[in-house]
Amino acid sequence: MASVTIRNVEKSFGAMKVIHGVDIDVQDHEFVVLVGPSGCGKSTLLRMIAGLETISGGEIVIGDKVVNDVPPRDRDIAMVFQNYALYPHMSIFDNMGFSLKLRKRPKAEIEAKVKDAADILNLTSYLDRSPAQLSGGQRQRVAMGRALVRDAQVFLFDEPLSNLDAKLRVVMRTEIKALHQRLKTTSVYVTHDQIEAMTMADRIVVMNAGRVEQVGAPLELYDSPANLFVAGFLGSPSMNFIEGRYLRDGDTAQVICANGTALPAPVVSSAWNEKQVVLGVRPEHMHLADGGEGAAATVDVVEPTGANIEVLADLAGERVCAVFSERHPFRPGEKIELGWDLNKVHLFDPDSGNRI
Amino acid sequence: MSSKLKKSLIYWAILSPLMVVILFPFAVMFVTAVRPRDELFVFPPRWGFSEFRWGNFAEMWVKTNFGEALFNSLYVSVLSTALALALSIPAAYALSRYRFRGKGAYRTFLLMTQMMSPIVLVLGLFRLMVALGMVNNLNSLVLTYAAFNMAFTIWMLQSYFSTIPRDLEEAAWIDGASHFTSLTRIFLPLAVPAMAVTGIFSFINGWNEFVLALTMIRSSDDFTLPVQIYSQVAGRFQVEWHHVMAGTVLATVPVAIVFSWLQKYLIRGMALGAVK
Numbered sequence: 062m063a064s065v066t067i068r069n070v071e072k073s074f075g076a077m078k079v080i081h082g083v084d085i086d087v088q089d090h091e092f093v094v095l096v097g098p099s100g101c102g103k104s105t106l107l108r109m110i111a112g113l114e115t116i117s118g119g120e121i122v123i124g125d126k127v128v129n130d131v132p133p134r135d136r137d138i139a140m141v142f143q144n145y146a147l148y149p150h151m152s153i154f155d156n157m158g159f160s161l162k163l164r165k166r167p168k169a170e171i172e173a174k175v176k177d178a179a180d181i182l183n184l185t186s187y188l189d190r191s192p193a194q195l196s197g198g199q200r201q202r203v204a205m206g207r208a209l210v211r212d213a214q215v216f217l218f219d220e221p222l223s224n225l226d227a228k229l230r231v232v233m234r235t236e237i238k239a240l241h242q243r244l245k246t247t248s249v250y251v252t253h254d255q256i257e258a259m260t261m262a263d264r265i266v267v268m269n270a271g272r273v274e275q276v277g278a279p280l281e282l283y284d285s286p287a288n289l290f291v292a293g294f295l296g297s298p299s300m301n302f303i304e305g306r307y308l309r310d311g312d313t314a315q316v317i318c319a320n321g322t323a324l325p326a327p328v329v330s331s332a333w334n335e336k337q338v339v340l341g342v343r344p345e346h347m348h349l350a351d352g353g354e355g356a357a358a359t360v361d362v363v364e365p366t367g368a369n370i371e372v373l374a375d376l377a378g379e380r381v382c383a384v385f386s387e388r389h390p391f392r393p394g395e396k397i398e399l400g401w402d403l404n405k406v407h408l409f410d411p412d413s414g415n416r417i
Numbered sequence: 418m419s420s421k422l423k424k425s426l427i428y429w430a431i432l433s434p435l436m437v438v439i440l441f442p443f444a445v446m447f448v449t450a451v452r453p454r455d456e457l458f459v460f461p462p463r464w465g466f467s468e469f470r471w472g473n474f475a476e477m478w479v480k481t482n483f484g485e486a487l488f489n490s491l492y493v494s495v496l497s498t499a500l501a502l503a504l505s506i507p508a509a510y511a512l513s514r515y516r517f518r519g520k521g522a523y524r525t526f527l528l529m530t531q532m533m534s535p536i537v538l539v540l541g542l543f544r545l546m547v548a549l550g551m552v553n554n555l556n557s558l559v560l561t562y563a564a565f566n567m568a569f570t571i572w573m574l575q576s577y578f579s580t581i582p583r584d585l586e587e588a589a590w591i592d593g594a595s596h597f598t599s600l601t602r603i604f605l606p607l608a609v610p611a612m613a614v615t616g617i618f619s620f621i622n623g624w625n626e627f628v629l630a631l632t633m634i635r636s637s638d639d640f641t642l643p644v645q646i647y648s649q650v651a652g653r654f655q656v657e658w659h660h661v662m663a664g665t666v667l668a669t670v671p672v673a674i675v676f677s678w679l680q681k682y683l684i685r686g687m688a689l690g691a692v693k
């Protein structure tokens with residue numbers, strides 16, 4: 062197994078630059094998730110690690126070897142593709158054993174390794190079938206199995222669960238994580254789904270428009286996002302943002318919205334006094350307040366999810382979302398007062414987007 | 418009556434005029450081929466005949482030197498098909514997998530060659546073959562047929578190749594395959610249906626071609642079937658129509674049957690190729 066180091070890597074397709082100098086360090090045994098909206102360059106970056114795309118600038122190092130000019134077959138990596146890429150004309154056994162066959166391993170060894178992988182993935186009774194005869198979830202397992210038999214240095218995953226239905230996705234998510242805990246193979250996993258990223262990753266790399274926005278452990282990113290993008294991308298329902306003028310008065314501070322509503326805000330440097338800021342509050346950090354310590358809001362829509370109720374409300378002219386675990390009997394149009402824990406909310410600079 | 422049966426009966430009824438039109442020449446060909454010589458020109462024409470003479474075929478075979486012409490036709494059709502495929506497969510692969518300068522222009526060029534009738538080029542081709550010293554040589558037909566078919570075969574193969582996911586080859590490279598191995602073990606096996614379809618198209622073109630064969634080939638030893646049969650009709654005082662028709666039956670029917678049977682498998686193969 063090996064580490065993967067990405068140093069100032071760039072990628073252009075013709076005149077269009079899609080990756081603008083990315084640095085990522087993946088430690089040995091680590092499970093790193095690249096997450097970001099569709100089209101931000103995650104797949105391109107992963108394919109550069111795999112050797113399927115040329116590298117326009119910078120360096121990629123696997124183990125202690127610069128692999129920029131090493132063809133995919135000599136990089137000793139395994140990859141699981143989004144649509145599985147199973148060889149349609151081969152049986153499941155041959156699909157899984159193909160790499161070993163190419164390496165001219167003895168027949169007995171191939172058989173043993175494929176059987177082992179099939180055991181782990183519950184595929185033993187399907188080895189003679191062809192890919193067309195399997196369900197989506199089973200094909201996904203075969204794609205995993207093909208990577209497993211290899212003992213590769215690094216596993217690469219490109220949105221491997223996005224073609225599965227919601228329930229199966231949750232199951233496979235857990236299985237992949239369990240598998241990693243057992244094998245400890247260095248893994249780079251690409252997804253656009255922030256829940257997958259949060260649940261599976263040792264470390265998350267949040268990408269946007271070909272750049273890395275922030276790198277860190279899931280809860281670290283969740284609790285202290287570096288900027289508006291990361292704050293809004295991680296978490297569901299996503300963080301509420303309310304823009305206004307910052308007013309500090311000794312030990313207390315407020316954000317004054319466009320319509321004059323004053324919202325409680327955390328205390329930051331008085332350099333921000335009288336400046337525009339964005340107040341960020343996660344829905345689950347909202348609570349019902351009384352006695353005027355919070356801000357008045359009007360309930361628009363109530364969405365019970367079972368575990369919680371999500372309340373969409375109008376606060377100072379903005380649509381905000383609040384999540385309550387108590388079962389408040391709210392009705393649309395009802396006036397409520399919303400407050401928040403000042404230790405858990407953030408202020409952002411609206412120009413740079415960075416957290417203050 | 419089940420609605421499915423009703424439906425297929427209606428379809429057959431609608432299609433039957435078309436079938437009559439298609440089968441009529443075959444029927445005339447066949448009854449003419451098996452009747453005795455003196456019943457060829459009865460008036461009014463009849464479908465029936467006094468005697469069923471398979472012997473016509475044997476007589477014709479010897480008299481028209483059918484065997485040799487059959488061999489020539491096979492030689493030309495098979496080799497031109499093989500040559501066209503051998504050159505089209507790499508070209509189509511490059512078109513579907515790589516970006517290169519002039520790709521659009523090359524595609525347009527391929528299309529444009531299809532807009533020109535081969536007849537327009539016959540004279541030029543003949544002079545070319547004279548210059549190459551290949552007149553009266555079957556290989557001149559192999560070359561020209563292959564060249565004429567290639568625009569179509571490249572186009573056809575390329576559009577099918579583009580439906581084979583690139584991922585499959587990429588997965589093979591990551592599994593440790595070289596470019597060559599991924600081509601032979603993954604790509605080409607999946608491309609077999611397309612190669613079969615284009616191969617058949619090219620074969621039939623070569624099999625039926627007449628004008629070029631008539632132009633390039635001088636000696637009757639090297640005639641292909643269409644020219645050989647034509648030579649039984651043209652420039653003769655007496656045309657042995659029953660022999661001509663027997664020859665035509667032998668030249669067309671077996672090929673038609675084999676390929677209409679193959680077609681079933683080809684369509685199935687096409688559908689299988691789409692497996693995700």
Ligand SMILES: Nc1ncnc2c1ncn2[C@@H]1O[C@H](COP(=O)(O)OP(=O)(O)O)[C@@H](O)[C@H]1O
Binds near residue numbers: 098099106
């Ligand atoms: N082969 C290619 N040629 C041109 N542009 C490409 C190619 N592959 C990807 N792109 C572009 O690069 C950007 C990033 O794509 P991709 O890495 O697939 O995004 P993601 O996987 O994050 O959704 C997109 O804007 C996409 O249009």
Ligand SMILES: [Mg+2]
Binds near residue numbers: 103104105220
């Ligand atoms: Mg992608």
